[in-house]
């Protein structure tokens with residue numbers, strides 16, 4: 001069968017988006033991995049799937065698969081592209097779109113200028129929310145990895161994040177420590193790893209080694225996680241501009257129990273059809 005899809009990106013974090021509201025398909029993990037391959041397939045960091053909601057109060061179900069085929073709880077850059085896609089495809093005419101994910105509900109607001117603001121919910125710092133093996137909630141946890149001890153913040157944005165502070169993102173040990181922390185046994189379901197450089201209380205630079213996809217040009221939930229940890233540690237104040245390799249996101253988190261909001265772009269690249277093996 002031929003499956004219609006749209007290639008999109010949020011600050012260079014790129015996606016294959018498929019509508020399973022008007023199409024029918026079942027994708028196996030191996031098919032996702034093949035489609036993710038940048039030479040033998042379509043090529044993407046994540047696959048985003050639009051489905052009818054299971055909860056009648058929601059507009060859509062939003063499913064996310066990493067390039068390694070793993071299904072995950074949330075994708076922030078993908079949420080903005082999801083909102084752009086369902087409106088462009090006329091699956092909805094709403095400006096405020098409610099979606100269910102396996103990491104919890106999200107509200108997507110399509111702004112007049114085409115940017116999308118996502119209500120990402122309240123960050124959760126309890127280690128068991130990730131999960132992360134620790135005896136208590138801390139601002140920073142010590143972790144022995146690759147023969148050294150690192151200090152990291154941990155937070156769930158629906159999906160798990162570890163955040164390390166570095167002096168210079170360009171010299172951060174992303175290639176060495178990213179995979180080692182992603183697969184560390186204290187993260188039973190692995191983890192996304194952010195390397196955060198604090199420029200000022202309202203500005204950071206960030207690189208993210210993503211669980212299941214490797215370093216990406218941008219990570220929306222990673223930007224949210226870094227700002228949440230930075231504010232909680234007293235390093236940052238809302239709002240914060242996050243400079244990622246692919247561009248900038250604006251993150252607002254006015255108070256610890258308030259929902260965190262992320263604003264940024266969503267771009268279409270091309271439409272296509274692919275035969276599923």
Ligand SMILES: N[C@H](CCC[C@H](N)C(=O)O)C(=O)O
Nearest residue numbers: 075076077159210211220221
């Ligand atoms: N790799 C992430 C999912 C994609 C997150 C990222 N692309 C974003 O924009 O939030 C995970 O395994 O939890």
